Amino acid sequence: MSATVRDPQPSLRARRKRLADPAFRWFVTLAGTSVFVILAAMVVRTTTDAWPIFQHEGFFGFLTGDRWVSGSTRGTGDFTGTYGAWPFIYGTLVTALIAIVIALPLALCVAIYINQLAPKRLRNPLSYTVEMLAAVPSIVFGMWGLFWLVPNVLLPVFGWLESVLGWFFLFEGPVFGRGYLAAGIVLAIMILPIITAIVREVIAVHPADQQHAAYALGATRFEVIRKVVLPSSFSGIVGATMLGLGRAIGETIAVMMLIGSTKSWEGSLLRMGDSMAAHIAATFKDSSPEAVKGLMAIGVALFLFTMIINVAARLLVWRIGRVAGDAAV
Amino acid sequence: MSTTVTDNTPNGVPEGSSEGGTPTKGKGPRLTPTGHRSLLEKQGNANSRATVNSIAMGVLTGAMVLAVIPLVLILYKVGVEGLSTINLNFFTMDEPTYRTTEAGYRAGFVGTLYIMAGAIVMAIPLGLATAIYLVEYGRGRLAGLIRFFTDVMTGIPSIFVGLFVYGMLIASGAIFRVGFSAFAASVAIAVIMLPIVTRSAEEILKLVPDEWRNASYALGAGKARTIMTTVLPAAAPGLATGSMLAVARGVGETAPLILTALGSQYLVTTYFSNAQGAVPLQIHSGATQPFAAGIERAWGGALCLFLFVLILVIAARWIGARANKRA
Numbered sequence: 238m239s240a241t242v243r244d245p246q247p248s249l250r251a252r253r254k255r256l257a258d259p260a261f262r263w264f265v266t267l268a269g270t271s272v273f274v275i276l277a278a279m280v281v282r283t284t285t286d287a288w289p290i291f292q293h294e295g296f297f298g299f300l301t302g303d304r305w306v307s308g309s310t311r312g313t314g315d316f317t318g319t320y321g322a323w324p325f326i327y328g329t330l331v332t333a334l335i336a337i338v339i340a341l342p343l344a345l346c347v348a349i350y351i352n353q354l355a356p357k358r359l360r361n362p363l364s365y366t367v368e369m370l371a372a373v374p375s376i377v378f379g380m381w382g383l384f385w386l387v388p389n390v391l392l393p394v395f396g397w398l399e400s401v402l403g404w405f406f407l408f409e410g411p412v413f414g415r416g417y418l419a420a421g422i423v424l425a426i427m428i429l430p431i432i433t434a435i436v437r438e439v440i441a442v443h444p445a446d447q448q449h450a451a452y453a454l455g456a457t458r459f460e461v462i463r464k465v466v467l468p469s470s471f472s473g474i475v476g477a478t479m480l481g482l483g484r485a486i487g488e489t490i491a492v493m494m495l496i497g498s499t500k501s502w503e504g505s506l507l508r509m510g511d512s513m514a515a516h517i518a519a520t521f522k523d524s525s526p527e528a529v530k531g532l533m534a535i536g537v538a539l540f541l542f543t544m545i546i547n548v549a550a551r552l553l554v555w556r557i558g559r560v561a562g563d564a565a566v
Numbered sequence: 567m568s569t570t571v572t573d574n575t576p577n578g579v580p581e582g583s584s585e586g587g588t589p590t591k592g593k594g595p596r597l598t599p600t601g602h603r604s605l606l607e608k609q610g611n612a613n614s615r616a617t618v619n620s621i622a623m624g625v626l627t628g629a630m631v632l633a634v635i636p637l638v639l640i641l642y643k644v645g646v647e648g649l650s651t652i653n654l655n656f657f658t659m660d661e662p663t664y665r666t667t668e669a670g671y672r673a674g675f676v677g678t679l680y681i682m683a684g685a686i687v688m689a690i691p692l693g694l695a696t697a698i699y700l701v702e703y704g705r706g707r708l709a710g711l712i713r714f715f716t717d718v719m720t721g722i723p724s725i726f727v728g729l730f731v732y733g734m735l736i737a738s739g740a741i742f743r744v745g746f747s748a749f750a751a752s753v754a755i756a757v758i759m760l761p762i763v764t765r766s767a768e769e770i771l772k773l774v775p776d777e778w779r780n781a782s783y784a785l786g787a788g789k790a791r792t793i794m795t796t797v798l799p800a801a802a803p804g805l806a807t808g809s810m811l812a813v814a815r816g817v818g819e820t821a822p823l824i825l826t827a828l829g830s831q832y833l834v835t836t837y838f839s840n841a842q843g844a845v846p847l848q849i850h851s852g853a854t855q856p857f858a859a860g861i862e863r864a865w866g867g868a869l870c871l872f873l874f875v876l877i878l879v880i881a882a883r884w885i886g887a888r889a890n891k892r893a
Contacts, residue, residue: 265702266699269695273715283729378640
């Protein structure tokens, strides 16, 4: 009997549900598509702002010109400066390459050690420790590099490098401490956790049966790693490397504090230079409206580089599945 | 007899290394009582393989040790330098000049609080909603594209995000115009945090078993209600973990703040209209000027920032691990 009394209630709730469900659906769909809106706004806004510079110098002229003289006009029409971003592009590429050359072998070894050699109990603590490095703010890396690593470690090492290999153009003096190599070394420490995390994940999904089969055939641990695990993880490792490269290219503050900010480009790794991101951050506050457009243009070029690298890397890592964990994001 | 056994061993023996020759040598191979070659007998390149193996293991272990060293060194240096600087003044005073010894990072702490509060309010709901779309509704090409571009967005340089927000909100009034302000900085940090929140939340929501959703439907709940009252509470610890990691990432960002908050040496309490300070900004300007007092304070700021991030990350891990254990 009481059921008939309560009868209207369910139908009312049902109608509200009919409204609530599509509304919720639209809301979350809208939120999902916001990614496109943000990305599109980014590309359009910065490219329009940088467009006059590209028109003034030509896109490739901008990328290859090696003179950067900030102009001082306030309007949009005429330019008094010269905008060639090559010194910064060169610095970015050199520091990122140094970082990869140092970090990749190390990250491979660490990932393999954690996955294959470490006692089971130690695996999680060890990987946490390495990933903790990813949580260190880059300003802290910069300070530590500038005030501890450069005077205590790098200056003596660089001095020795210069005295032994000074005849080779890569290690020509004078030694400043700060410079491409110093920035590259700190960058290597910074990208170590991301490469390690992804390589570890890639190695972890390698089927254990295959490894056991190799052991059964009499292979040593090293042979299993070298001939069974690594070859099938190759594309994942390449992807991880490229993600690390993308991170290294975009890194700003630590590089800015360590590279020297000179606007010039030098063959020697021990000399000072400048990178794209570092130049934007270092000169932004003192820039005229015209020079800010130049910085926007550097930003667009930087975005293009990282975009190409990231898309390629994601496509490679995609096949393995997405990597969880904070170091990988 | 023994030679034929040797030939049949599956373990690839290099040509001419042992077959036939070994038994005639002065010290013959170890034999089992039945006359077969003992399994303890090493032959061919076994020794060199063992050497290579142990060298490689040594290298791997060495790399592991090497990888931990920087973290220890950074912790030590920041801890020692920072602890000697931090006192009550550090939290209650502004920093009018770098030379004065009686000064602190109050402006930075308040600024960071403003900026992060805004960024959290913007990024976390949007990121969670995106993750809900991807897990609960998303099918086909649109979801794939959102997923892909979210991943790609994690790789965008933070300085570029700063340039974008500067161009969008500060230089031109495309939508509405604010000056250098905590709001602009919040937007920049939110753009950096958004993909991190989305990705971690998506992974967590995927772990909620479908049976729970079906049970909720069976009780008569609609989809929205199921998500709000069943899926989200079940995933709450994991969602908190992901959000905390995103905050930890956002709070240490310096580069976009240079272009959006600009920095301030004095306490600023407005959100929209004035250039705002922040701890990372103050560390940066303090570390790159010549006066010793300012540099010491920068270490103090670095210690505060580092400790905050570390505590956040460890707490996030702890919450995540506890939730995993329960499930």
